[in-house]
Amino acid sequence: MKDRQEKIAQVIVTAQQMHDIEERIFTAGMPVVALMEKVAGLIARRIQDIYLLSCQQENKGKASLSPSLPPSRVGILTGPGHNGGDALVVARELYFRGYEVLIYCPFSKLKELTSQHLQYNRSLGLPCYDSIEPLQDCDLLIDGLFGFGLERTLTDPVASAINQLNEWDKPIISIDLPSGLHTDTGEVLGTAVRATHTLCLGLWKQGLLQDQALDYVGKAELIDFDIPLADIQAVLENSPSTKRITKTTALSTLPLPRPPVTHKYKEGHLLLICGSRRYSGGAILTGLGARASGVGMLSIAVPESLKSIMVAQLPEALIIGCPETESGAIAQLQLPAKTDLSSFNAIACGPGLTQDASPILQQVLDSTNPLLLDADGLNILAEMETIQTLQKRQKITVLTPHTGEFKRLFPDIPDANHDRVKATREAAAQSGAVVLLKGARTVIANFQGTVWINPESTPALARGGSGDVLTGLIGGLLAQASSKKIFVEEIVATGAWWHSQAAILAAQERTELGVDAHTLTNYLIAVLASTSNKK
């Protein structure tokens, strides 16, 4: 059972894939009407839980708590397809549980099953309106206008109705997806319902994990309705997969537990190349991120003038002071005697370098190490216009751009804001690198087309220096994994997950304003300790 839950939690589907899975279930003999009844029954129960919970929270300390709450008024927004059918079954169930139910349905042509449910609800005396105003006094709205069958831009009257109800500031629970969102890209098709909760049915829809959808999705959760794993596998096996990073997948790639007999060089040696006189903080934050990764040995190449400050901040690290340009950037890499780049298990290069450090980039590109490029490392790479040469590197390259850096690196990929999954997949295919596109829902792709999405994070991370911490953290994980058989892209995904989880914990304790990058580094180990204890 747990195994099924974990498998399901990792799956992300497009509308077409969900449609194909649905078809297999129906072809195998499951009656459509039975499936709708089952799914909507689960939705109705979950809605009651959510609603009662929110009432209890609102009434904390007051006398009248559930289950003896007075019947509440629920508005059901009904579309023409089976999303509307689901909503109408929910309407009926809530009515029988004592709720006052009002239906909004502005469509004259409904799918047959949906139409039958509407007819029965009418026969029970549930009022049905083709304008939205009568629902204004409802305590709760259920959005069953459109699900994964929506393909066209919304027009009036339903578009204006959605705009109007979004103004009401009422709790809205969307069935499957907030109506108006594109199932795959999360794009708003004209307008869309701003939900407080989204109950995604069966399998996670890709659009719910795209940045542009997040203002509409609210709290999202999955309602598992027992889709056979064999059907999922049969549909997904022939297309590039898109996976949700889960706690289980992330923890499974961490270098824990350590073998009892080991030594510092066996636990990875990371070389960070970062910082400039202008940006010394970036080097410190990258170093602190790497420290939290647990890496066995940490060397940090910085301009000579940063050496003393780095030693003071990271006494355990080997600080390599390099000759610097007039502007205070690293002019050339000057490694200690008997050391060359092959002495390191991984290199992470970029934060705070400035573009004046460009001569060192060719040197790290020529190295035979796993290499992570971030920030100015990426900007210099973009100027060099040699992204295709990454394919020729002996070991994997990891690129960690934010959207601006991504556009400079991959100017011919237009979709970086629109369909981040597609854009990241294309970037990885073009470059041969593992590409991590930063954002509210960070996306990671490898050149074979597999994509991971980090499903949880916090806007607390939207401040300078958060990315530097990520670079150090992933760099440290890469160095530790170099002798193990773990895919680099999975390590990168784990780094993204860990970074976000630390920020979520920090934000819980300190509010979303309390997660500066330095504070974040203190939560990396704290979140891991609390997560591992709960395992």
Ligand SMILES: NC(=O)C1=CN([C@@H]2O[C@H](COP(=O)(O)OP(=O)(O)OC[C@H]3O[C@@H](n4cnc5c(N)ncnc54)[C@H](OP(=O)(O)O)[C@@H]3O)[C@@H](O)[C@H]2O)[C@@H](O)CC1
């Ligand atoms: N997968 C599963 O296993 C299960 C799925 N289930 C549920 O089914 C849902 C999918 O149902 P669905 O396929 O009927 O599509 P849905 O999202 O209701 O809407 C499409 C309808 O809208 C119409 N239409 C489209 N665009 C329009 C526009 N701009 N303006 C106006 N109309 C527009 C379009 O008709 P058209 O005009 O194109 O002929 C079509 O009739 C899914 O999200 C889930 O809730 C569960 O019940 C059971 C298990």
Ligand SMILES: Nc1ncnc2c1ncn2[C@@H]1O[C@H](COP(=O)(O)OP(=O)(O)O)[C@@H](O)[C@H]1O
């Ligand atoms: N709204 C957000 N929600 C969640 N995470 C975010 C958000 N905005 C930014 N982040 C995360 O914060 C980090 C910012 O990195 P970056 O832009 O490189 O910052 P810097 O270069 O200042 O260190 C990334 O990991 C990104 O995914």
Ligand SMILES: [K+]
């Ligand atoms: K919906």
